Amino acid sequence: MCCLSAIFSDFLNVITAFAQCFFCNFAADMLELNDVLLRGEQWTLSMMARDRQMTCLVGSSRWLYAMLGFEPVVSGFISVDGEPLTPRTVGALRRLMAFAPQCLDAVGTVTIYEPPTVQDVFSLKANRHLPISNGLLSEEMKRTGAVGDQARLLAVAVLLRRSILLVDHPCASSIAYLRAQARDGSTVIVVSSDPEIINAADHVVEMAC
């Protein structure tokens, strides 16, 4: 009897290990840019951002927008897990990414600007199933190490629980938090020229000036 339970327990361990390996492989999202040239840029960019790594791109925020499919790519291609980013696939691939901009401002002069609220993001059809509360948000905001709007935007992006996290110019106080996200299995890509963040990144891609 004791022998049987030991065999069963071993069998369970094997199954669990296999499942972990299987799902970890599927959760791994690799974002690749292959000789990508954006309109108005002189240099092409080739890079590979892997899961469990924090990649720092020293350059313009336009590259993040290009990864999200908002900037026209003149040549080359962007792919996620081998799937190229095209008008047809952009919707599905965006579902793997969460984006935290540096700030949200109105373009030009406006009398009243109402920036999107946390409620706006979590009431979207695709995000309704995600848990959110004031307590959860404030707890996550504290963990980010940032303050104000930047903390809120970063916390919202993390609470969306996507496998690729794109962060535009994070503050140096968020390094530990971003590294923790990478350790938890996310593919973290930041655009920054802050030396502290560059030093903390696992992988640095520097654009020629």
Place this chain on the structure above:
Amino acid sequence: MLKEDYIEKMHINELSVWGVLPVLLLLALGGALLWLMDRRLLRGIAGVRVSMPALSLRQWLSVLFSSAVGSAVMSGCLLLSLPSQLFWPVAVFMLWCLLKSVSRCMLTYVRCYRHTEHHRLYMLANDATLLEAVIPCVRRALRASLLAVLWQRSSPLMVGMPFLFLGLLIGGCTLTVALLLTVLLWLSVLAATVLASVLALWLVHQPLLNDLEWEKNGKKK
């Protein structure tokens, strides 16, 4: 039948277009004069002139088309309770109201669309659909168009509506019918504004989205 008896027994269905049209023309002239005195007309024309360069030809055409459709539909609905001779005066009156409010709606939408680019991209990046991303602009534009109608109606409450009411009475309507018609016309203008604004926004929605999104570039390839 004596004239007095005839006036007494006159019903809305017996309204003569020849009786109402001059009254409406007089009303329009009187209203225009009062508006000129109030400089509102001048300001309105200046506003339209200012907004013209902000809108493209396609957007102006969609404003014209949706206003025409809105006024035709609502005037057609009003024909269920009004004599057919009144179609053109009502339709023209409604078209004038709609042109102003729908152009205001379109202008608000276009400006909002340009000013909230970061906002829209943020929402799209975090999994909003195209409609969900532009909903704040649509809401603001509809609010602007309805406010434009309410502003138009607020001064006519002092100037235009009594004129219309008086005109209908002179034209031969009974007091109740004149009151009902005035309210009915106002409500139908509100309904037509919503209809025409939604139609105009729907017509420009996709081309506007394509102005900035890279989908257009992708399709070109």
